[in-house]
Each structure stands twice: as structure tokens, then as C-alpha cells.
Amino acid sequence: MTPPAMVSPDMAPLGMAPLGVPQASTVAPEVDALIGALLAISLAVLALVFGLLLTYVVRYRAGSDAFRGDLAAKTWRVEIAWTAATLLVFFGLFVWGADLYARLFEPPSATLNINVVGKQWMWKIEHPGGQREINALHVPVGRPVRLVLTSEDVIHDFSIPAFRLKHDVVPGRYLSIWFQADRIGDYPFFCTQFCGTDHAAMRGAVHVMSQPDYARWLDGQPASRSLVRQGQTLFMRFGCSGCHQAGNGLASSTVHAPSLNGIYGRPVALADGSTVIADDRYLHDSMTDPNSQVVAGYAPVMPTFAHVASEAEILDLIAYIRSLSQGG
């Protein structure tokens, strides 16, 4: 972090670091502008309240000879006036905050997707090429990055103050945030949802690198096998391939299970008559709690993999199943 700079957030132009916090993402200046406006309004109201308070207690202290006649008779006009003014200002702030928030969580179409798995008390990060790191996140500058967040155990929260971004990381769900870093440098990230004993140790740094440096960094990582390839290996190891058809290989056992070819993103008819889209969450739940959503026409015989496969491994398996729908 840079040393604290003496600038107020509302005055900070692009690339500044109000109160010592760099604006390292594309949205950071926008969030700071909102916070600056809130600060300006707050200071104005504080000046008004404290100003009137101090003026009145001095001028109208007991025993002073200030004039006290001519009291306002129709006070409801005053009441309506300040209530309406308050409502108006509040509504403006609400709209501003809501509009920015909606854009904050709406990712652009082409993003670099990186998996982030929270676990008591560390962050496991997995790049699409299979590079893994712990409590560190390398990203290229100037490119939209989408983080797919999930947890092995309790609720965590992934917070990057320099990007003005945070989101809870919830077990059993894939939540995602996106950002585009626009300043090369190292920025701390924190777990900000209390998660047990070593909550405070669950922090690390985002390393924003130039795109060539990032490419070199990826190449320099050991054992770079893509998530799809790793998922394929796990598919064999966990015995999934015994029952499910995937790719060209036929299922070896006589147990009858749905084929996984082309299933990703398609509707699936369930035994209870409902239909779901086979997205990440559905595939995840089918592994950890297979009997909750049984495919129509199949017996509920699949064992649970909840305590067999880790969340990172489940993400690999999903990457593999997804690849089966992409002709790959």
C-alpha cells in the first residue's frame, strides 16, 4: 500500500489513492465518487445541525436577552419542507448507489475465469490452465477477470479494498464477482466474513501484472495441466466413468446412468416431474447430494461424493463435463 495521501475521496481524480487506498480497478473511481458525494452531503448536514445547535444554545441560553417572540404558528409547512427535502436527497443517493451496484455485478461477456475456493483458513485459487496458488492471485492488467467463488466449509468473504469489491463465499453455491484491474501492483485481499479461529490469517495479495508478465507467470507454474484434463483424470479416479458415458468411451458397468455428453447447459427432466438446467450448481449438487435431484427414468443409486471430492476437484469435474458440450 502507498503511504496515506492527504486527499479527500470526493476530490480524488482517476488513479489517486484516497486515504491511502489505491484505485486499482475500473470501478474504484466510480465507487469513490459515490462515497465522496455521500461524504459531502454528510458534512453539509453535520455543519447545518452542529451550526444550528451551537448557535441556538449560545443565543438562547437561559438568561440571554435574545428576542423570543414571533414563534412560528403553522409548523406543518416547515415539517413538510424538510421531510420532502430529505426524501429527495435520499432518493437520489439510492438511485446512484443501485445503478452502480447493478453494473458492479454484471460481468462483460468475455472474461478470464478463475476459481476461488475458501477453506478454513486459506484461499485456494485455480487458473483455467490448472495453475494453482494459495493466498495469492495473479491477474493480468486491463482484462476483465471473473472470480467464481465457493467454499469448502463455512461462509467466507473475498474482499479486495483496492478494487472496492467484496462478496461472500457461500458453501454449496457458485457466486461470482468480476473486475478489471487497471493499475499494475500488489493489493491486499482479506476474508471479511468471520469464519472461525484464524479468520484474521485468511488474507493474501492480488498481483496485477502486465499481460506479457502474466503469460510468463502462467508458463512458469509447475504441473500446468488444464482444469479439463485434471477433471478427466478425476472422472476416472472417482469411478464416474464406470456408470456415466462421457466422450467416446462407453460406460463399463451395467449400472444405468445418464450420459454426460452434451448435457451442460441443457434442460434435464427430473424424476419429480420438474426440469432444471444442468448448470454449475446443478452438477455440483448432483455430486454432493445426488438423491435430491434424480434424473427421470433412472434409479437413485449414485453415492454421494460430498466428503470424497474437494470443492476444487468438483470444479475440475464440472470443467470437464462442460468441455463435453463444447465439442472438445
Place this chain on the structure above:
Amino acid sequence: MSLTLPARSYLTEDGRLRSWLLSTDHKRIGLLYLGTTTAFFFLGGAAAALVRLQLIEPDGAIVSPETYNRLFTMHGVIMVWFFLVPVVPAALGNFILPLMLGARDLAFPRLNLLSWYLFVFGGLLSLSALAAGGVDTGWTFYTPLTSDYAKGHIVLVTAGIFIAGFSTIATGVNFIITIHRLRAPGLTLYRLPLFVWSLYATSVIFVLATPVLAITLVLLAFETIFHVGVFDPNLGGDPLLFQHLFWFYSHPAVYIMILPGLGIVSEIIPVFSRRPIFGYKFVAWSSVAISVIGFLVWGHHMFVAGTSVYAAIVFSMLSYLVAVPSAIKVFNWLGTLHKGSIRFDAPMLYALGFIGLFTIGGLTGLFLAALASDVHLTQTYFVVAHFHYIMVGAMVSALFAGLHYWWPKITGRMYPEVWGRLAALLIFFGFNLTFFPQFILGFQGMPRRYATYPAHFQVLNVLSSAGATILAAAYLLPLGYFAWSLARGERAPANPWGALGLEWQVPSPPPVENFRETPTVTGSPYAYPPMEDGVQDAADG
């Protein structure tokens, strides 16, 4: 007016311990509550002192992370459920409400005593669990951390809160019925003191929100003991369901903690300004508005939790809406000061300090109600500072304002005025020094509930801890001079402030039956006569 202690008062009627512990007199029960909540306040305060001590150094100055987590959990649990929720309604409200209504007691005196016993039993249960090692979940008990991963006596702590919850429900029912049924003749809706309005609004929340907390805690206990899947995703539950249920209670509970304080300040400002309250109906109905809208804003605790964007937008709008009645109150207090004849006795100093701290706390709430800025600021020290400005800075100032204001009525003795004013100033200064730096820490991204932190946050943390030592000393001061006043304080007249409320028409301290004859009310409790120009106040008359 007579300056001798009345021959008979509720204090001297029967001095035996047994008589106090089995009393159904609202005044004695109020004092029982005051004693127990004060004890809880200092226990929770001791935990806070250790928390601030730990944070002097980035690596933690005194305890392990595990102990630290237990300390802040203990601080939160005690302060929220065993101090802030009951202290003003059940201690001061209990004492003052029937006096303000011209009644002899609450509608259900024995239920009132039962409330206190439930409160003490629940408190001791939670306290024993906290003493036997405690829990490290935070006062929010988020799942699945609490139900599946945390160690400690979770069921015992939550059972204590569950039982204490019934005590607040009983108090709420008692207050609502008392206000409806036991008002003196002529005491119409718009002649009610504003403290009564605020207690009514608080009681409605007691009765409607607390059962949801009880249900939530039972479900949590079921999941923890029997592994029934409600909140834990491994058992097929949904962890966000817990947050919805918890905040459905706990956000209205924030208004439980502040509404009675708003009521106290609305009492004190007119008395020490010698002016009728400005906009009585607006101040009165704004309490009701806060309690109603307060039920619809719980989702603003979950803007980054994984709820839908549309839900977040609706909750953000409603959160701004709930801030409007609070702003109305502040403007009306300022309107009351205008052209008043203002005295600076300790209750008034506390009330003026309240306006300052409440305004700062309220304005910083706007940063958290706006969605995009909440994303950056939530779960950091900004939130810690924000809610401490409301729940500690403002609320404890209001409590002290009320305590000094009604102390002569309660005890029949005056407190030492100079010490009272000194403590008021010290609390205002110490509080700001403790919590203002935390707004900056929060913007810089320092997460809450961290036992250790990166070194660049240290300067502001040391500043905050320094403020906390001043605050601790300032909170101990009243304990000392109130104790002194009990034995040595000057005898109080029936109406030392020249106030117009019914409670000031009975002797100090009041007799057991409060009013010898039920009074008849003919006007507003704030009907101070208009002043032409520099009129001296008529308090000494």
C-alpha cells in the same frame, strides 16, 4: 415544595431483601433491572476493553486469536441482549411509564416480576456458558460456522438468549396494555409524553420480532444437536435462510435499542429549553414509522451475501425510507431549541451530545444503505463505527441523560452537578476518539473481527484504543458519583427541573401507590408558556 424525604416511599416501605426480590412494584422492579443491566454493561465493557487492548499491536498484544474471538462474541452477546435491549425499556421505562400515565402500576405487576426473573435466569445461563469457555461465533451466530464448525457451549448461550427473549415479550405486552388501559382521565393520545410513544413503538417490536429470534434459535439448536438440515448446505439446508431469519429480528432490534433513547431525548430537550416540543405529532408518529418500516429493511445486511440484485435494490430503497423519520426527529429537536431558554444541566448536556452522535451515526448509515458504497464498506470497521455511534454513543448518552434526569425522582437525591457535566463531556470526547478513527480504518479496508491485522492499520488502532481508555474512565465516573449521591446527595424536591409531566407531581421518591388520587390531565406535558424576550426560566418557582 418540601425538601425532606417523605416519611413513606417505595424505597423505605419494607427494606428486607425478600421484599425487594418478590416485589411487584414497577419502581422496585425497574431498579432490579437497573442493577442487573448495569452489571452486564460493565461485564460487556470489560470484554470490549480487552478487545481494544489486543488491537494496540498488529500481531495482537495480549491474547490468542481463539481467545480474542471469544471475547468479542461475549462482548456482543452481553451488550445486545442483556444490556441494550432491556436497559431503557425495562429499567427506566418500568419505573417511569406508570408515573407518566398517572397509574399505580403496570397492567400486570406479577408478569413484570416474572419478566425480571426470566431475564436474570437467561442472563445467568448465557453467562455461565461464556464463563465456561464461551463461544467463538460472533453475536450473529452465522451458519454453518455456528451449527457445524464452532466449538463451545452454543446451545447454552442461545438458550439463555431464548429465555431472555420471553422476558422482553412479556415486558412488551405489559407496556402495550398499560398504555391502552391505564391512562389517567384526560390523558389522550396527543397528550402522551413522547417517551411513552417511543416505548409503545418499542413494545410492538418486542412482541412481533422476538418470536422470530426464538424460532431461529430453536432451529439452530436442532441443527446443532440433531443435525437436522435447515441452514447447513451439507445437510441440504440454506445458510442464507439463517441470515434472513436472524436479521428479520436483529434489524428491528436495532430500533428496540435506539427508539427509547429517542424518546428520552424528546422529553429532556423541551424541559431544559422551556419550550413546547416542536412538531409533537411528527416526533410521535416518527417513532411509529421507524418501528413499522424497521421490519422491512433486514435485507440491507445481506447486500454482498448472495441475494438477488432486485432484492438488494428494494431493501436499499426501504433503508433510505427508514432514515427519514430519524431525520425528522433531529430537525424537530433543533426547532425546539430555537427561541428557547436553554439550561445546561447534565441531562441536557447528554441529550445535546446524543444529537451529535446520533446524527453522525445516522449519516454514516446512508453510506451503507447505498448499494455500491456498501459493497466496499460493509464488514469493515466502518460498520463497527457506524453502529457503535448509534447503539453506544447515542444510546448510552440517552440512557445517561434519562438517568440523570430521573435520578432525583428515583432516589430522592440530587447527583453532584459538576461531576455529571464533566462525565457528559468526557463521554462525548472519549467516544469520538474511540470510534471516529474506525470510519477511516473501514474505508481503508480493515475487516472487523480480526485478532491480528496488517501493520499499516496500527496508528488509527492505537488512537482508537487510547480513546477507549478515556471512555472507560468516563463510564466509571457516574458509577462513582451516583453511589455517592445515594448516601450523601442533596435531598431532591418533587420537581427539581420545573417539568410538566405527571411523574414530577408526586414526591421524590414516590410513595408505593404513586398517586394518592388518580390525577386528571388537562393539557400537554410540554405546554411551556411562550416567552416574549429574555425571560428567566421559572424552574425555581
